[in-house]
Every structure is written in structure tokens, then in C-alpha cells.
Amino acid sequence: CTQLTAQRQLDSTIKSTNPIIPIHKQNLLKNIDVIANMQWSLNNYFQDGKYQQSKFENDQFRLEIRGKITDRVSFRFRDRYTKVTEPGSLDNLSRSTDIASITINLAKKWDLTMGKMCADWGGYEFDANPIDIYEYNDIVEYSDNFLTGAMISYTANQQHQFTFQLMNSRTQTFEEIYDSIPGVTPSKFPVAANINWRGTMAGGKFQTIWSYSQFLEAQNRTMYYIALGNQLKLNKFLFQYDFKWSNEQLDRKGIVGSFVPKSILPYAPQNTRYVEHWLHVNFQPQKKLNFFIIGMVSNAYWYGNPDPNKDNHLRTAWGVIPGVEYFPFKDLDNLKFFCTYVGRFYKYSDYAKRTFGDVDTNTGRVSIGFICPLLIL
């Protein structure tokens, strides 16, 4: 009777009854995981070789709830505590919420996911748990990675899976991202389509995550994105290599836009391109120890520059991330301490320097901290 009185806007279809922890609840408790995804560190920052500052930072804190609700329905929710929480102007969900989706098993091999979800872009860099990334290369860093829509998955067999997504192409309105651009009309349905192949070959030694995407950014303005992720496992070595290519009829990343002074071009540039390589090598001589090095490069081009003397290539951004990870616990083998250096080197073309006044620069970060996806329930 307390129950009856207390509740309004109750959904009468949900009830929990009977003996101590009924079977239904036991199944949920077994199948649902609650995870605190954490990355914490003491970060020491450098600019052009000069020490700038140090601070303790909660680099990542993402609370996650996921699992199977019934044999055919599963759920995933992930929310950040390191991001502003106002709802996206296009998709209506808090910008801090990465994922809020359900997945329905339609038939043998076929699944349907609906809600806000990871855009299923290929590449091992993006597919990793974000807490395992010390710094993203430019494309992933400046993308809207969590989009609202639907996904169909076809799992051909244990070796090959294919997904197809249809989503909003962004979380915010055209006006919020681009303001206005002469001659460009916002699209009535800013939609993104993505196909993805995950393959496992050679008994798991070689794996791939390849994808192709198209984003309608405005009427007659599309973004084309290819990501080819490849992984090779050899004994104590793990190699991951991603190739990424983003052709943007409107400069969605805003990187080229940031090179050009507002006095020369007061709105977002058109016809930009970003081409990236990302290589990650792990050497794990024993269970408790991992050495890694990441090398990455991002090239930025502006083909839409009206200047007849232009050089399309404006900038090359290099990145190098060597480090070591230590896993102290056998019974919690995903908790690791790390020590890493993140170096970024930004080199502009002579044309960009001369015409736009851009200046080469580099940044560094020495970090020591811990990472864990902590299963708390």
C-alpha cells in the first residue's frame, strides 16, 4: 500500500514480486554490468619544449550500464562526468551521454540497434575503450562520435560481421556548428550512412575493422569518410594500423577553418580533406607489463581555396606516444598504471605560413596515472 500511494507516472507493466531475488531479477543481475570507466593522471604540459604547468586530472570518467535484458533484447548506456550536460539541439539527449540504445535480435545473425550509439567507424583507434587512448589523432578528436539513429548488424559467422547505420549526421543544428555560409542551405534531413566490416582471419591473428561513411552536412554538401583498421597479433606483439581519409565538402572538423584568419574567410571553408595514418605497437613481454608506441600523422588539405596560387596542403600534424603499462593485479587484470609521453608536432606548409600567418608549434605531455574499466556491479 506504500507502493500504491507513493507512485505516480508509474508504469504498471513493471512489478517485482515474490520470494527473495526472483529468477527474473537473478538473470538481470547476472547479465547486467555496471562499469566505472576511469583514467586519472598527473599531467605535465610542455609547449615548444618549454614547461608550462602540471595538474592532476580526471582525464576520463564514464559510467556505463549494459547487458542482456532478455534473450533477444540488450541495453547499453554510457554517460560522461567530464562533459557539459545540456541536451543536443538535434538529437535531444545530453551531450554527456555517449550511448543510450537497445539492441533487438531480429533473427538468427540479424540484430537491430536503436538510440544514441557509437558511430560504427572503422579503425582500431576509435574502436578502443576511450580510457585506453592517451590522445586521439585529429579526425577522431574533432568528430561527433556518438550519434542518434539505427543500426542493422549481420553476423555472417564467428569471423565476419557487417553493420549498416543510418543516423543524424551530427548532434547539433547546422547553425550551431557552421553559423551561416553564403550559398549553402542546411539539409532538411542531415543524415549519415555507414557500412562496416569486421573480419577475423588466420585464426584470429589478423583482424580488420573497415568502414565507409557518407554524411549529408547541407544540401549538396557531403562528407565522405573511409577508415581501414588492421590488426596483427604475433606472440607478444600486437600491431594496429589505421588508414583514415575524410573528404569534406564543408569543413566539418574545423581544423582547416582554424588555420585561416577570419579576415580572409569569415565562415567555414569548403572542400577540405584530412588523410591520416595511425600505427600502434604493443610488446607485452609478460602478463603484468606492456610497452607500447603509437605514431600518428594527420595531413590537412584545402582544395576549395579560391586563391589561384594556393598550395592545397596546409598542415602535417605528427604525433608520437611511447609508454609503459603495468598491471598489478591478477584478479583485476584490466587495472593498469601507466607512464607515457605524448608529443605533437604541427608543421605548416610554406604557403600556409606565408598567406595565413600560421606558425609551426609542438606540444608535449608527460603523464603518470592509472586506467581501469572497473566492474562495480
Added chain:
Amino acid sequence: CTQLTAQRQLDSTIKSTNPIIPIHKQNLLKNIDVIANMQWSLNNYFQDGKYQQSKFENDQFRLEIRGKITDRVSFRFRDRYTKVTEPGSLDNLSRSTDIASITINLAKKWDLTMGKMCADWGGYEFDANPIDIYEYNDIVEYSDNFLTGAMISYTANQQHQFTFQLMNSRTQTFEEIYDSIPGVTPSKFPVAANINWRGTMAGGKFQTIWSYSQFLEAQNRTMYYIALGNQLKLNKFLFQYDFKWSNEQLDRKGIVGSFVPKSILPYAPQNTRYVEHWLHVNFQPQKKLNFFIIGMVSNAYWYGNPDPNKDNHLRTAWGVIPGVEYFPFKDLDNLKFFCTYVGRFYKYSDYAKRTFGDVDTNTGRVSIGFICPLLIL
């Protein structure tokens, strides 16, 4: 000893000890539900018959935790991820938090609820889980529905329950809602009182949720609200009819205020009235299928208009929502897919058109998506 070290601001009255899942915890696990209330859809918008735009939207995402703590104490918490989170300036709780309350069983038939809660207004439209509503009529849409205060419930028997609430009349200060109005002084205790009767008659075939409320908005400025909800179940048919009447000495809804140009009246109007009818018919020919149609109308009046040639009646807003719902799962029978049309038609009186320049308009929305109050733990 880890425990001892780790914790500060610990409440020493809470401890979990002993064998694997102690009885106390088992009881909690049995009695507490964690629910993800979701509505997601692809929405296609029309304005005055013309297609405007399409987008995927997370229409609703409200996380809920509720249940019995002990035999005499229960708890309810519900928080939206589709709303700004800054604390209410009057009640101090995040505006995204609908409910944060405890209910204490005082005696047989008597319960006391304290905290932020649903205002216990009558009417089946408001009493439904919000995820089951495709569009609210004007009164509910523009009300502060979740208020802080206390509620006494008296459950006479299985057929009749009465509640009495005393709450803040809003979540924000007078100044934030009304700015300032000449001749109107904010109240020192902006309080709302509400009485509600929930009745069940004819063996459950006929049910009611009737309520009467008074809101003190400012000194000598009260809002009176009557809502009479009635429900009839006949085999495969369900009929719900709500009558709502809101008499506002200060225009709390702001609807009439939005009709009048600021150049004619620079602050909130006084003595407005809203009168509404809402009819909902369900026809469920079989367990997995439901057809529904909702018809609604909202009339807006301004009795406080100083114009001697006034017409009190300024606008009639019509709404029609036909649709179909499909329940694919036997073991998750509250998950449904839906396809619906939401049409709204706004017709102004000749006086409003002539004097205030208001123009008739209509909007449409075609939506396809899913709804579920997903029990996740």
C-alpha cells in the same frame, strides 16, 4: 583496512558485512527496480502542410530507481537526460530530476511522501508514464509538473484513494518566471495545495482520477486548477476522457502571454483561463497490437484584457494523434514499436487576429520509433 582508509564523510550507520549477499541486500535487490524509460523515434516535421525536416530523436530518456527499502519506507528517484541540469532556484534540486522522494507508511491506510515528486494532478494524460505520451495538450505541456513538498495519502480501500499535497507552487523564483509585474508582489510562501481522488468502480471497468488545486503565485494572485480524469474499459476498448480547467490570476502557462505583442503588454497578463478536453481511445484486437486515437482541444481566454472591445476567447488549439503500436515480445511485453501522426491546429479568434496580429497555423509530425520502460536491474 582499505575500507577504513578510503572513506571520508562516510556514514558509519551504513555497513555491508558477512556472507555472500546477506539477507538485507537480497531484500533490497528483490524490491528495488532500476528502469530506463525510453522513447526514440525518427520524426518528420511539417508546418502548415509543408515538409520541414527529419531527424532521429531521443524523445525521452529518464532513468528511474524505485522500490521498498523496508516494510514501511519506500523510495523513488527519476532523472532525465534530455533536460538542463542546473538546480531549481526555489527547490534547489536539478531541473532534470523529476522525482527524489521517500514514502513512509504512517499507519494502516496512511502514508506520507516527502521530497520532489509528481504534482498529483488528476487526469489520465498526466498520470501516464511520459514515454507513453506522443504530445501533451497545452496545460500539462506548460506546467511545472514536478514540485517539492509533502503528500499525505489515505487509501480507504482497494477502490478509493485520497491524497493531499502541500508543495512549492513552482521550481523557480517569481522573478525568473514573471520578471516583474506592476502592482504584483511576490508571495513569501509560494505554496500549492492539491487534493486528489482515485476511484475504481464497476469492478475496475470505470476509474477516475479527479483533483482540485490552488497555487499561490503572488500576493493575492492565485491559480485554480481542476482536472477530472475518467477511464472506461470495455473488452478490447479503453476510453480515457480528461476535462481540465485552469483559472490563472497571473498567466502561469504563458500561452496567452505569447499571443500578445510586448508592445501592447510588456509583462505577464492577468486573469487568463484555459479549458481543455482530452479523449484517448485504445482498440487492442490482440495482445501484440494496439490502435489508438487521441483528440484534444485547448481553449485560451483572457478575462483581464483592459480593452473594452475585447473578446475573451483568444485561441482554440486542436490536436489529433492517430497511431498504431506493436508489441513484439511476450517476455518483454512493455516494449513497443509505434507509428503515429501528431497534428496540431491553432485557430485564433477574429479579435486576436485583428488586435494582436495572431495568425492561424498548424503543425504535423509523422513518427516511427520504439518505447520501453526497460527494467535493467
Added chain:
Amino acid sequence: CTQLTAQRQLDSTIKSTNPIIPIHKQNLLKNIDVIANMQWSLNNYFQDGKYQQSKFENDQFRLEIRGKITDRVSFRFRDRYTKVTEPGSLDNLSRSTDIASITINLAKKWDLTMGKMCADWGGYEFDANPIDIYEYNDIVEYSDNFLTGAMISYTANQQHQFTFQLMNSRTQTFEEIYDSIPGVTPSKFPVAANINWRGTMAGGKFQTIWSYSQFLEAQNRTMYYIALGNQLKLNKFLFQYDFKWSNEQLDRKGIVGSFVPKSILPYAPQNTRYVEHWLHVNFQPQKKLNFFIIGMVSNAYWYGNPDPNKDNHLRTAWGVIPGVEYFPFKDLDNLKFFCTYVGRFYKYSDYAKRTFGDVDTNTGRVSIGFICPLLIL
């Protein structure tokens, strides 16, 4: 296979498998607590003896998850729903998140905590669960109490524990707190160090929480803080006495800064000091009833005032909080109803009145409500 399809950015190191509630999960369920920390009341406010206003308020709502993950790792998370959620500009975590940390048992008697945590300042006032505090004295009220960093604990024995913390000295940047101050350069590593002793003597009758801290606020500008908390238990009586002393080379609390008109000093004052006494007496004649009175005083000094005729002592703020608490439930013995008066009396020195135009004032609050750290899972 639903699982496989649904998830991206999965951490493959987390899986839940096998029979209904596997042992690992049972251990988590046993050891992890989910707590809703609530304080709710009807507050009636007075200013200089004159009634101002009444309102229901959710004074406190902090959701907490904490417990042991494995024998050597524990976790704590606490988040407020009564505070803005934007991430701290220095520590990157939501300002509403008090605590997000893990504790690792390094060795017998030694533990290491990392993340955002309670600054381990001494004093019983700060060490209490915030829901048990009706009003803080000035130092705790105006401090950044939840900071990011690391803590080492040494538990000598059941009677004595020592902790050492190294943390950011704030959650926000220098510029956000102080704007700019002529002659003051922000520190490159704004760090705080804290040592704390918790002692238990005389068979638990006498206990202490003493601490000493240093905060680097800017280059050559340090804050020194001493807090000495002492507790005596005698039958039905509990006495707690805190002495607090904060010497601030930059006025971190901003209290002295608020006394001085911007026209006299347009930026934060230097060399301020706050000295406080806090006495709390509980008399619990029976299990269900507690009478308490808190007396507190806070003295504010400005030694850095350039005026040759200055009086260093600018203000004395008195506080008195008498009240009664009633515990209705045997099986939920931390849920209490309370009725309390909070009186604050602010008396300025003649110098402050004459030179800065400060005026004596007092405020009152009569509150009735409930408090509970509700174990919900």
C-alpha cells in the same frame, strides 16, 4: 550474438558469464553499496529578525556508490543533484561530482587512493556526512572541499591512522577564482599537501582528527590551514570541538574580499586569516531521540591592509544551531526527522563599519524535515 553486435568501445576485459548470479557478481553485490544521501525540509527564513520567506527545499541529494571491488581494490563515487555539472576547469571532472576515486591496498597497513576525493582536513564538522550538517561555519562553507590527487594512508593500528595527500589546490583555474591581481603570478603547479592524524584513545571515548595543510595558490602565495577536531563520548552525551585556523596569503575564501568595496580594492586582498571554533553537543536520552546544540564562531582578519590606521580584525560571525532529531524506525535507524533553528550573527569591527561601510546583520532559519543516507542497493 546480440552482445557482439550491440557493442562498440567495449572493454573486452569485462565479461559476465555462466550460472545465475556468478560468485564474482555475488561478491560485488555483497560489497557494493548504493546510497541516496538526502536532506529535505521546509525552511522558513528570517533577516534581522524579520520573516522573509518559506519554501520546501531539497537541501541535499547526493547519490553514492562505494565498496570493495576485490580484496585489495575499493571504489567510491558520489555525485550531487543540487549543483551545476560543468567540468572543473582544472581537474576536468563535473563540479557536481564530490568523489570519484579508487583505493588500492599497497601492503599491510598501507593504502593508496587516487582520483577526486575529500580533502582529508581534520575536524568533525567537515568529516560528517554533509546531510547531517544544518549549516557549515565559514571556512568549510567557502572551501573547495573535493580535490583531485593522490593519498597515502598508514593505519598504524586500530587506534591510529595517518594520511598524506597531494592534490590540486583547487578545481578551477587561478583566473576563474581570482581574475588577475597586480604582482601575483599564477603557479605552474597549484598543489596542496595535507597530513592528517586520526586517533582513538581511552577505549574510544576520546577521538581526534587533526590535520595540517599547505596550498600553493600562486607563485610565492601559500595558504596554511590547521584543523584540530576532538571528540568525547560520555554515556548519552557526545561532545565535538573543532579549532580551525586558515592563514591565506591570497584571500582564498573571499570573505574578507566581500567586506571591502571594489572602489577601495578592485581585486582579491592578500594576507587574510580566519580563526574558528565549533562546538557540537549531542544528548541522546534514548535511541529514538537526540537533542543537539551547535555553537560556532568565525573571526576574519586582514593583515595585508595597506591602511596605516587599520584594525586587522574585521568581523566576527557567530552561529547557534539548537535542535531535536527523532528516529522513528528500528530497522532503518539512520532515518531521522528534525526540527532546528539556525541563527547567524555577523558583527563587524568599528574600523570595518567606518572604513568599508559594513553593517551588522543576522539571519535565521527555522527548519523541519528529514535526513537519511538511504541504502537503496
